[in-house]
Amino acid sequence: MKKFVFPFLMITILASCNSEDVGTSLSGMADNVKNAMFILGGPGGSRDTVQLDESNAFSYDFTELENAANYYIMSNKETFTLYIAPDMKLDVFFNQTNFLESLNFAGEGSDINNYLADKARAVNLRLDSADWVQDAESFIEWGLGILKKQQDLIAAQIKDNAEDAFWSREEGEILYTWVGWMGSYAMMYKYYSGGEKPELPEDFNSYRDNLDLNKPDYLDSRAFANYLTKAVREESNNKFTKLTEENPEVAVNKSLLNLETGVSMLTNEKVRNHFLLTTITGKMSWQALTELDEEIAFFKENCKDEESIAKFEEQYAAWEKLAQGAQAIEFKGEDLKGNVVNFSDFKGKYVYVDVWATWCGPCKYEIPFLKKLEADYHDRNIVFLSYSIDDDKEAWLNFVPEKELGGVQIIGEKGWKSALCLDYKVRGVPTFMFFDPEGKIIDVKMSRPSSQDTRDAFDSYDDFFKRKDKSIIRTNLSVE
DSSP states (O other), X not given: OOOOOOOHHHHHHHHHHHHHOOSEEEEXXXXXXXXXXXXXXXXXXXXXEEEOOTTSEEEEEETTOOSOEEEEEEETTEEEEEEEOTTOEEEEEEETTSHHHHOEEEETTHHHHHHHHHHHHHOOOOOOHHHHTSOHHHHHHHHHHXXXXXXXXXXXXXXXXXXXXXXXXXXXXXXXXXHHHHHHHHHHHHHHTTSOOOOOOXXXXXXXXXXXXXXXXXXXXXXXXXXXXXXXXXXXXXXXXXXXXXOTTOOOOHHHHHHHHHHHHOOSHHHHHHHHHHHHXXXXXXXXXXXXXXXXXXHHHXXXXXXXXXXXXXXXXXXXXXXXXXXXXXXEEEOTTSOEEEGGGGTTSEEEEEEEOTTOHHHHHHHHHHHHHHHHTTTSSEEEEEEEOOSOHHHHHHHHHHTTOOSEEEEOSXXXXXXXHHHTTOOSBSEEEEEOTTXXXXXXXXXXXXXXXXXXXXXXXXXXXXXXXXXXXXXXOOXX
């Protein structure tokens, strides 16, 4: 595989500069430049434009990096995911006309990122319809071939530090990405074949027989964590089915049963604590705290890890501040004319907030329903406030008039890192919120315009002033 050969002098210059720097940095240069810039994206949807200087070189400092994370470089619409860890001094070199093939890294962390570049060049992990509609035997053989290629690649990689947490995470990611494919095969085959079901060998699910959920070194792998959650949920659902078949009248808290099942399945303490923490914090993100008394009590009784308990307490305290009746946290944005609009400007009115983005499919799906909702309640004491988290302000400025969006339209200042997203713990869009005329929270996990629950909630107030004794039902279908 031909790589971009960069000047030895440039390596020496960058390495000498980096050795004196403090913190985490990414430096390098590009060849055959068409655009004197590239996009550097990171966790939480952050995106920065990195400018090349006159010699086509650049340097970027990660000033707030506390934990290792995946970032991506986008050059001429080609994208590569790289790994950045605290205090890493990494140099990258590429040819803008032959981006992926030319990627080459030097400096601290180069072993990991050169491995990732080799992997991206050698393996296509984006399955298309043709991959999914293979017969089962062919799919198994094809998937095992990709699994072996990746496992051989990581085994052959010369590692600067074989104990680096990245390598165990990557081993888990490789294995459980393949496991995820196997688990999705029947569903995806049916989808792409137009409703046909594949013929599965009797031993098709034998791939699960030797999987070990008690692997703490794999916890940072998203694919492993997803499978762990799925495996516990499947077993919990089996228990629920058995209980209700034995006694149809029995009342079962499925959420609590899921936690109990996880504790019984997960024998490794670190894995068990991780499951308990991620499960309970996930539930707090879409259910009211008052609805989780049993689950929270179970977590406190069974989680013995001080760090996990501290993280839970932090999350619990943050959600308590967003409970019904709490004073809303002020936020602001700019309207289409650049004027600053504050949430407090609407005191005396109910406010229904839509947190959205122009690139979000589910957000755009809700637009006709939101317009209808506004029309039906136009004479009531309510403001419909749409808050965009777009990084591309021009896209928002064009989209709003083009789609004839109503209500009050504003855009945040920092996308996912805006004060609203941070203060209200927004993790996905669309997110809807509802506030009363005194500026107090009614629901920060409000149902969508397309849901009848929203109208029921509105109508539970006499003229939007006096609340009737009627509960607000929530839905949470936000996209990550």
